[in-house]
Amino acid sequence: MLFDAMIPAFIVIFTIVIMECIATAVHKYIMHGWGWGWHKSHHEQHDHVFEKNDLFALAFSALAIVLFIIGMYNWVIWWIAIGVTAYGAIYFLMHDVLVHRRWGPVYLPRKGYLKRIYQAHRLHHVKNTRTGCVSFGFIYAKPIDKLLKNLRIERKGHRSTRRR
Known part of the structure; x- marks a missing residue:
């Protein structure tokens, strides 16, 4: 019985890990590649509530919706959809709330994991260009x-x- 409950949890956690790998690759090779037209808005100062870059979040949301629809007929896909959605929520909290302070309370982490995530993404924005970024x-x-x-x-x- 306990093992049966662990399978969905494993699927969700595994999906979150895979989503981080996919999102990292998408960020590096698509957003900082041919998708720079949308992502550039994220690297520019503005006072808008939304930016073109948010279209990527809509694309990932559409993926989750499709997975939920397919998941109505396949329980494994349903739990994958839960994992994709959980990753989206974690991304929103870490990226939009914690790092960029677009929503919610202002919090500056002083130590540990959250500080590392915060600093790493701030280093990503040291260069507001398509190339030369880290993390x-x-x-x-x-x-x-x-x-x-x-x-x-x-x-x-x-x-x-440049010197050459």
Whole structure:
């Protein structure tokens, strides 16, 4: 009986992990690639409630809706849809509420996991350009010292190519 209850939990957790991998790849290769037209709005200062970049959230929401529809006929797909939705909620809280303070209370994490996520995404925005950014994940981030090292290497690389 307990094992039967653990299967849906495993599916949800596994889906969240897979969604982080997918979202990281989408952020790096699509949003900072051919999808820059939408994502650029996220790297620019503005005073709008919404930005073009929010269209990506709508696309992921559509995926969850389709999975729920299919999941009405397949319980595994239903729990995958729950995992995709849970990832979306975690993303919203971490990215839009915590880091960018677009909604909800202002909170500046001072230590631990939340501080690392916060700092990593702030480092991502050090360069408000399509290239040269670090840290593309939303709920996982490399240690800050490694991200700073990557950012320095990226900056040196751009300086050396400009001098030539």
